[in-house]
Amino acid sequence: MTSTHALSDLPRAALRGVLGVAIVGLIWEALVWALNVPSHTMPRPSQMASAVAATPDAYLSGFLRTLVETLIGFAAGAIVGIGNGVLFSKFTRLRQMVFPLFVVSQTIPVIAFGALVVLWFGNTMLAKSVIAFYLTFFPVTVNTLVGLQAVNPKQEALLRSFGASRWQMLIRLQLPTALPQIFVALRLASTLSLVGAIVGEWFGDTTGLGVLLLQAMYNENMVGLWAAILASALLGTTFYGLMALIERTCVFWRNDL
Amino acid sequence: MSLPLKNVPTADHQNTSPQVAPASTLLDLGGVSKTFGNVQALSGLNARIGTGEFVTVVGPSGCGKSTLFNIVAGLEEPDDGAGIQFRGQSCKARDLLGNVSFMPQQDLLLPWRTVIDNAILAIEMEGMPKAEARALALKMLPEFGLAGFEKQYPNQLSGGMRQRVALMRTFLFKRDLMLLDEPFGALDALTRTMMQRWLLDVWQKHNRTILFITHDVDEAIFLGDRVLVVTARPGKIKLELPVNLPRPRGAELVTSPEFISLKRTLLEAIEEESMKSFQATTGH
Numbered sequence: 001m002t003s004t005h006a007l008s009d010l011p012r013a014a015l016r017g018v019l020g021v022a023i024v025g026l027i028w029e030a031l032v033w034a035l036n037v038p039s040h041t042m043p044r045p046s047q048m049a050s051a052v053a054a055t056p057d058a059y060l061s062g063f064l065r066t067l068v069e070t071l072i073g074f075a076a077g078a079i080v081g082i083g084n085g086v087l088f089s090k091f092t093r094l095r096q097m098v099f100p101l102f103v104v105s106q107t108i109p110v111i112a113f114g115a116l117v118v119l120w121f122g123n124t125m126l127a128k129s130v131i132a133f134y135l136t137f138f139p140v141t142v143n144t145l146v147g148l149q150a151v152n153p154k155q156e157a158l159l160r161s162f163g164a165s166r167w168q169m170l171i172r173l174q175l176p177t178a179l180p181q182i183f184v185a186l187r188l189a190s191t192l193s194l195v196g197a198i199v200g201e202w203f204g205d206t207t208g209l210g211v212l213l214l215q216a217m218y219n220e221n222m223v224g225l226w227a228a229i230l231a232s233a234l235l236g237t238t239f240y241g242l243m244a245l246i247e248r249t250c251v252f253w254r255n256d257l
Numbered sequence: 258m259s260l261p262l263k264n265v266p267t268a269d270h271q272n273t274s275p276q277v278a279p280a281s282t283l284l285d286l287g288g289v290s291k292t293f294g295n296v297q298a299l300s301g302l303n304a305r306i307g308t309g310e311f312v313t314v315v316g317p318s319g320c321g322k323s324t325l326f327n328i329v330a331g332l333e334e335p336d337d338g339a340g341i342q343f344r345g346q347s348c349k350a351r352d353l354l355g356n357v358s359f360m361p362q363q364d365l366l367l368p369w370r371t372v373i374d375n376a377i378l379a380i381e382m383e384g385m386p387k388a389e390a391r392a393l394a395l396k397m398l399p400e401f402g403l404a405g406f407e408k409q410y411p412n413q414l415s416g417g418m419r420q421r422v423a424l425m426r427t428f429l430f431k432r433d434l435m436l437l438d439e440p441f442g443a444l445d446a447l448t449r450t451m452m453q454r455w456l457l458d459v460w461q462k463h464n465r466t467i468l469f470i471t472h473d474v475d476e477a478i479f480l481g482d483r484v485l486v487v488t489a490r491p492g493k494i495k496l497e498l499p500v501n502l503p504r505p506r507g508a509e510l511v512t513s514p515e516f517i518s519l520k521r522t523l524l525e526a527i528e529e530e531s532m533k534s535f536q537a538t539t540g541h
């Protein structure tokens with residue numbers, strides 16, 4: 001079965017990833033050292049590591065704070081997105097009325113919307129999660145809808161001939177059919193929700209990776225800036241990788257169709 | 258929509274003597290037509306299916322056989338003016354929904370369900386608890402040649418096995434009337450012969466009425482109590498040929514003079530219709 005494959009492949013894939021990162025880090029270190037690039041232009045990875053080691057608490061608490069904001073926004077976006085997709089697929093009128101509004105909402109730059117959210121919710125963790133949510137729910141809605149509409153009419157007819165109710169049709173056929181599409185959106189949403197949380201933090205806060213980024217920029221602290229960038233990359237990549245792993249376990253039948 | 262036909266107990270009957278006229282009519286179709294846009298698929302089709310009968314249906318490709326099944330399964334309404342009677346009661350096609358066990362032309366197995374869970378799909382939706390349904394299906398697996406495969410997924414099965422899973426799903430959904438649309442279409446000749454004999458066994462054991470579409474004339478005669486030949490589109494019944502061959506039927510039957518003579522009659526009728534159908538679609 002493919003799901004067990006996915007799991008047994010995991011340590012190897014992770015190892016290869018870590019190895020790749022280590023090699024790039026070494027080359028980076030060597031190049032900057034060999035070409036004598038000043039650290040305010042391009043710092044060495046070892047300098048970033050020592051910057052983190054000097055104030056580990058700031059990075060750790062920033063990482064955790066941004067993680068929580070991202071996860072809350074992501075979860076809300078995923079649930080609302082899937083719910084919207086289901087509702088829109090069942091009620092065409094509703095879709096025709098509400099969907100254009102969603103599209104308009106998504107054309108508003110997240111920065112403009114962020115200002116509004118901060119005025120409404122203040123500089124709270126909730127405000128950041130709301131912005132993460134705002135970036136997340138739309139792709140999930142669209143993909144859920146597309147996935148639900150891709151149901152094979154013959155399969156639907158077969159289930160009807162068994163006397164399936166609308167609920168059974170949804171649970172037994174439509175949602176599983178849409179699952180691959182939904183996961184594509186969830187992977188995208190995992191990255192977008194992190195963007196939302198970091199942008200949210202730029203409107204003002206005291207902890208978070210976004211805050212570290214902003215502080216480093218104002219202080220022209222190149223080493224700190226790179227350290228914060230790498231911390232964000234670590235968070236984003238881990239989250240994305242986790243989603244991809246869950247996808248491979250849940251949508252096992254897709255790989256060897 | 259209430260289903261007036263539900264909960265009627267399964268009829269008890271004998272399949273052993275096809276020569277005797279069936280005790281009662283299970284399904285009676287009168288003047289069934291079906292038009293899709295400007296394509297007329299069926300035109301005034303009449304047919305009567307007796308309780309416990311095994312009726313095979315042959316006809317050129319595109320003549321409306323699957324359309325007929327969709328109507329009998331309750332998935333499509335025929336054009337106005339059709340008369341459908343099920344167990345002696347007049348009804349609409351949609352009243353048959355859920356009262357007929359239907360195996361479509363493709364197996365339509367759900368790729369995320371294992372063999373056993375695909376087999377119990379219908380009875381699970383009827384409300385049988387999953388554990389109970391699985392236990393029931395597990396006992397039937399050997400009979401369908403699927404013993405040991407319960408945990409496999411459809412993409413791990415051969416075409417023949419997939420069709421057996423679909424057949425099992427159809428058998429588990431216990432209804433008096435079974436519609437099988439080319440169930441052995443994807444099988445090689447050898448497997449097909451095995452499956453035909455097996456189906457006759459299962460049919461006799463489970464006392465069902467079967468309406469069976471096929472393109473294979475040998476198969477139609479070998480299995481059926483009667484063969485219905487459908488005309489080129491728009492489809493109606495061209496010929497109704499009783500097959501008075503003794504049961505149980507063995508492999509040697511296929512070479513008997515009676516079988517050959519039936520086959521000749523059928524082939525003539527089908528060829529005539531196939532030519533019409535071919536000329537209509539190629540413009541020659």
Ligand SMILES: Nc1ncnc2c1ncn2[C@@H]1O[C@H](COP(=O)(O)OP(=O)(O)OP(=O)(O)O)[C@@H](O)[C@H]1O
Nearest residue numbers: 293296297298317318319320321322323324325490
């Ligand atoms: N839903 C539909 N919409 C439009 N046309 C249809 C529809 N279903 C069937 N038809 C048409 O009706 C005709 C009969 O189709 P049907 O599938 O019943 O043929 P068939 O006898 O089962 O053919 P085959 O032996 O190839 O399976 C065909 O011309 C087909 O194109």
Ligand SMILES: [Mg+2]
Nearest residue numbers: 322323324362
């Ligand atoms: Mg067909």
